[in-house]
Amino acid sequence: MDIKANCHLPHALANDDHRKEFDSCPLEYNPLLKHNREGIFYTVLAGLFATLAILPLLLVLGYVMFRGGALMSVELFTQLPSPPGLSGGGIANAILGTFIVTGIASLIAIPVGIGGGIYIAEYSRVDLFSVFVHYGTNVLAGVPSIICGIFIYLLVVTTRLLFGESFSAVAGGLALAVIMIPTVIKTTDEALKLLEDDLRWAAMAVGASKFVTITRVTLPAAFTPIATGSMLGIARAAGETAPLIFTAMFSFYWPEGLFKPIATLSVLVFNYSIMPYEAQNQLALAASFVIVMLILCINLLVHRLGFYLRG
Amino acid sequence: MRSRRPQISLWRKPKAQETASGFTQRRRPWKDRLLDHGFRWLTIVLASIVGILVIAILLVVFAGSLPAIVAYGLDFLIRSDWDPSNESYGAFTAIYGTLVSSLLALLVAVPLGVGSAVFITEDILPYSIRRIIGIMVELLAAIPSVILGLWAIFVMEPALRPVLTSVHQRLGWIPLFSTQPIGPGMAPAVIILAVMLLPIITSISRDTLDQVPIELRFAAYGVGSSRWQSIIKIIIPAAISGIAGGVLLALGRAMGETMAVTMIIGNSTNFSPSLLSPGNTISSMLANQFGEATGPQVSALMYAALILMILTLLVNFLAEWVVRRLKLRYH
Amino acid sequence: MLGIPDQKSAEALSSDTCLEFESVTIRYGGQEAVRNVSMLIPSGQVTAFIGPSGCGKSTILRSINRLNDLIPGCTLTGRVIFQGHNLYASHIDPVQVRRRIGMVFQKPNPFPKSIYENIAYGARINGFKGDMDSLVERSLRQAAVWDECKDKLEMSGLSLSGGQQQRLCIARAISIAPEVILMDEPCSSLDPISTQKIEELIRSLRGHYTIVIVTHNLQQAYRISDMASFFNVIPTLDGFAKVGVMEEFGPSSQIFNSPQQQTTRDYVSGLFG
Numbered sequence: 072m073d074i075k076a077n078c079h080l081p082h083a084l085a086n087d088d089h090r091k092e093f094d095s096c097p098l099e100y101n102p103l104l105k106h107n108r109e110g111i112f113y114t115v116l117a118g119l120f121a122t123l124a125i126l127p128l129l130l131v132l133g134y135v136m137f138r139g140g141a142l143m144s145v146e147l148f149t150q151l152p153s154p155p156g157l158s159g160g161g162i163a164n165a166i167l168g169t170f171i172v173t174g175i176a177s178l179i180a181i182p183v184g185i186g187g188g189i190y191i192a193e194y195s196r197v198d199l200f201s202v203f204v205h206y207g208t209n210v211l212a213g214v215p216s217i218i219c220g221i222f223i224y225l226l227v228v229t230t231r232l233l234f235g236e237s238f239s240a241v242a243g244g245l246a247l248a249v250i251m252i253p254t255v256i257k258t259t260d261e262a263l264k265l266l267e268d269d270l271r272w273a274a275m276a277v278g279a280s281k282f283v284t285i286t287r288v289t290l291p292a293a294f295t296p297i298a299t300g301s302m303l304g305i306a307r308a309a310g311e312t313a314p315l316i317f318t319a320m321f322s323f324y325w326p327e328g329l330f331k332p333i334a335t336l337s338v339l340v341f342n343y344s345i346m347p348y349e350a351q352n353q354l355a356l357a358a359s360f361v362i363v364m365l366i367l368c369i370n371l372l373v374h375r376l377g378f379y380l381r382g
Numbered sequence: 383m384r385s386r387r388p389q390i391s392l393w394r395k396p397k398a399q400e401t402a403s404g405f406t407q408r409r410r411p412w413k414d415r416l417l418d419h420g421f422r423w424l425t426i427v428l429a430s431i432v433g434i435l436v437i438a439i440l441l442v443v444f445a446g447s448l449p450a451i452v453a454y455g456l457d458f459l460i461r462s463d464w465d466p467s468n469e470s471y472g473a474f475t476a477i478y479g480t481l482v483s484s485l486l487a488l489l490v491a492v493p494l495g496v497g498s499a500v501f502i503t504e505d506i507l508p509y510s511i512r513r514i515i516g517i518m519v520e521l522l523a524a525i526p527s528v529i530l531g532l533w534a535i536f537v538m539e540p541a542l543r544p545v546l547t548s549v550h551q552r553l554g555w556i557p558l559f560s561t562q563p564i565g566p567g568m569a570p571a572v573i574i575l576a577v578m579l580l581p582i583i584t585s586i587s588r589d590t591l592d593q594v595p596i597e598l599r600f601a602a603y604g605v606g607s608s609r610w611q612s613i614i615k616i617i618i619p620a621a622i623s624g625i626a627g628g629v630l631l632a633l634g635r636a637m638g639e640t641m642a643v644t645m646i647i648g649n650s651t652n653f654s655p656s657l658l659s660p661g662n663t664i665s666s667m668l669a670n671q672f673g674e675a676t677g678p679q680v681s682a683l684m685y686a687a688l689i690l691m692i693l694t695l696l697v698n699f700l701a702e703w704v705v706r707r708l709k710l711r712y713h
Numbered sequence: 714m715l716g717i718p719d720q721k722s723a724e725a726l727s728s729d730t731c732l733e734f735e736s737v738t739i740r741y742g743g744q745e746a747v748r749n750v751s752m753l754i755p756s757g758q759v760t761a762f763i764g765p766s767g768c769g770k771s772t773i774l775r776s777i778n779r780l781n782d783l784i785p786g787c788t789l790t791g792r793v794i795f796q797g798h799n800l801y802a803s804h805i806d807p808v809q810v811r812r813r814i815g816m817v818f819q820k821p822n823p824f825p826k827s828i829y830e831n832i833a834y835g836a837r838i839n840g841f842k843g844d845m846d847s848l849v850e851r852s853l854r855q856a857a858v859w860d861e862c863k864d865k866l867e868m869s870g871l872s873l874s875g876g877q878q879q880r881l882c883i884a885r886a887i888s889i890a891p892e893v894i895l896m897d898e899p900c901s902s903l904d905p906i907s908t909q910k911i912e913e914l915i916r917s918l919r920g921h922y923t924i925v926i927v928t929h930n931l932q933q934a935y936r937i938s939d940m941a942s943f944f945n946v947i948p949t950l951d952g953f954a955k956v957g958v959m960e961e962f963g964p965s966s967q968i969f970n971s972p973q974q975q976t977t978r979d980y981v982s983g984l985f986g
Contacts, residue, residue: 092890604816
């Protein structure tokens, strides 16, 4: 490489001829320049797109909040839904049912998910089993929720696996759990992988076993994101409908037990909004309001939780 | 790479002076080791539940659809009759509906989603406003689809009908708009699906745009690119793997989406190429018919479910492959 | 030792001022990073910014082509005057500023495009009217990287070695015919041989461009610069934060051989930093 020779080259790049090959370039802002005109166009376009993206949210939230909120009454929270065609009634059993089914799902999915997440983040290595778990999680996360419902329907409901009962709250909880598990696994795995390896090495260097390292050091350090992710998973499950249609089904009565069909808010919204009766449609709208409030509360709680725990 | 069990060599090394300096244990007590191994096995068992679930789902769906596969073979994919009284089934209408509704929804949602993601990552607006828009997009993702379906039935579809009617009157000669809109149909389903996909595409695109290294932004602006030249020519191409992966994930989600679509698509098993007429998707067919189905119909529905699963699996694997293949290797 | 300046740059070397800082203070979100910098940077010469880490020399450098605009919360008070224009006046277009004041960064950052496109992109967006192939060749030649990549112009710029990438970035900067080239520790991530090549390159560019270079390496600054500016980092009055200040500015021979300030003397003799 002869750099000296370069110095003696005619300096085509440095002289004015080279500069003349470009547009002259005053420093002042000139709105007529092509890049500035394009810039304004694209900025307006992107702003328009962002507006269009948020607009449905505002319309849906506004509709549910104002129209649904106006329907709030004491009966709504104390009475059973009216049968099709009759007016009045409440959604009390569905509210209770949503809590029960989502609770069952959380009790199953959170321990399984956190355990699986710990395995992937802390124990897995490059072997067949880890690949199996990794792909399993991704595949399960992509399985359409209706198929999870059908799976539990065929496995638990039609076989009357649970004490000879068919549709039941537990079956609904199982179906929701199948949907929640990959979410919780991913949350746990990502939270643990975000931690510096130094933290693990520090714990092990003072002689802590892997078990102690995980339960006393890494899990507490990753608590906030795991809790946040799990709560958001619960919020999502509370609004799921497709897995419940064939598992928890629906009921016009108060919950009769964990192994009996149970009403949930989301299935109520589905069943009652496609009915041709005004009174039932109103109940569906009221139930939507309750679901949205529930989800908003969980989201708010999660943000608070994250805020406080981070200090 | 994480170091594996360095503590074992530490603990097992017998050193005479250990006892002398006050350390009495040479090996960990058996309880400690049991706990350690027990915990490891516990996580292995919990982790394997996922894999077992996947295999079980595949097996159940496959086993359930086996009679229909034997009876109808691949004809099932291209026949459009769905007649429970004659036990004659073909899923073309539902497959067509699934593909068309999700692809069209994607067509609407991708430009809007990527555009909004750019709008909230690049400093076009003050940070506080961008943050609020970001939070709102996340909120949209949290609204359950059954509520979007309810809104679609009571608000969107009635508001849309005059528009669709005039589209039919002007462009009725195009097969896509050849029928009179009667309420529920493919077009409103596409729009509500697009609304559901928007937050997915926006948030994944935003995450990948955020991860474009500042050095690359410096490089782009440093040679005199304007903001939009940098975004279009440098920053979006650098983030394309994540964006494409997000789009494919959204496609997978769209194909499996059930509630909102079921409530607004009309659930007609008769094939029509028109977007204004009622249609069907595999998942909405499952949601509608599975409860009352018996015998061969169950098997036919399971066959459709199997096709849906294969489609979503393919799209999800493609998403993972695209992300790995196109990943920007920068520093 | 230095490249032979031609007639025009010999004139430029006299004492034209290219850039002028007038009591420039830069803040990150209200926190002062560099305080009250004033200096005159001459045309066609190499000016080096030296100083310990955290003294804000890179921040000051980025303020010259308004790249700090990309960093949220970064604000500047005072004036940076380039050819009679205050670069921070409201009517100035930062895109045009960067078009005329090019930059080379600490880490080589070629675009994830082909080597050819790395040069052609900048030229194209800046309205280059000439022959693109010839421009690519001339730029790569002048950046002394042509021989190494003339046979693989279609390959990704990221496939080159670190030193080659950095020279590609220099080629990219000079291809759009800027008047000033800013270099932010261009050799800090390179091996000694690449560093030597880049230093020779800087010498060959001297006279044709005004070069402002930030460097950690005192010997390097001494070898290549005509003017030098020493920045130091001092605690703020309340003692809770640190701020960069310019201690001394003058010809390199003065800064390195007979500094006026005690801190400069301590720094160039290696007592701290």
